[in-house]
Amino acid sequence: MNTNPLKAIIPSQPPVEAQSDVYAVKSRLEWGEPAFTIIDVRDRQTYNDGHIMGAMPMPIDELVDRATSSLDQHRDIYIYGADEQQAAQAARILRSAKFDHVSQLKGGLAAWKEIGGPTEGIIESKTPTGADDLNVVSRMQDHLENLNQDV
Numbered sequence: 001m002n003t004n005p006l007k008a009i010i011p012s013q014p015p016v017e018a019q020s021d022v023y024a025v026k027s028r029l030e031w032g033e034p035a036f037t038i039i040d041v042r043d044r045q046t047y048n049d050g051h052i053m054g055a056m057p058m059p060i061d062e063l064v065d066r067a068t069s070s071l072d073q074h075r076d077i078y079i080y081g082a083d084e085q086q087a088a089q090a091a092r093i094l095r096s097a098k099f100d101h102v103s104q105l106k107g108g109l110a111a112w113k114e115i116g117g118p119t120e121g122i123i124e125s126k127t128p129t130g131a132d133d134l135n136v137v138s139r140m141q142d143h144l145e146n147l148n149q150d151v
Contacts, residue, residue, distance in 0.1 A: 016076050016103040018091070022111045025078050029054075029117075036076035038105070039067070041090040046082065050121035052112050055080075060090050064097045076101045080108035 028036060038055040040047050047057040058066045060081065071077065077099060081087040084104075091104045105112070113119060 016078070016101045018103060019106050020078055020103040021106055022115055022117060025105060026112070026115060026117050036078065037071060039063075039077060039079045039090070040109075041079060041081040041086060048122055050109070050119055050124035052080070052109060053118035053120045060086060060093070063090055063093055067094060067099065068097060071099070073097075073099050074101060075099075076103070078103050078105045080105040080112075082108075084108070 025036075025038070038052050039058050040051045040055040041058055041060040041063060042051075043059055044057060047055075047059075051057070056070075067077075077094065079087055079090050079094065079102060081090055084106075087104045087108060091102050094102045107114070109119070
């Protein structure tokens with residue numbers, strides 16, 4: 001099945017790994033790459049308080065039913081929860097439901113917010129932006145420092 005009719009313009013993505021770094025997902029969003037979904041498996045109230053912008057709410061107890069009825073089983077799915085264990089459990093649940101491109105988002109919402117990923121929600125809308133959130137040079141320097149720490 002050809003899911004990328006514009007492959008001469010938009011390169012095909014490599015298959016998603018079992019776990020993905022927030023930088024990789026943020027990069028895909030910033031480049032406007034199609035055909036992936038971010039799922040938040042936390043409870044609805046926690047989701048409403050704040051979540052990754054564009055993430056779909058699918059509480060873990062409703063995950064299979066909601067995903068099966070609304071998502072293609074071959075779509076790239078990034079999933080996060082209240083903690084790493086909940087996200088790992090949700091990823092296993094989706095894989096056993098025959099979703100074949102499921103990746104746990106390492107660090108979840110906290111890691112996403114650390115790199116300045118866009119968020120939305122009740123609490124998120126009341127949280128003022130940090131002094132350097134809109135300063136691209138400062139954010140790039142922070143990113144380089146984080147990369148150097150990982151080496």
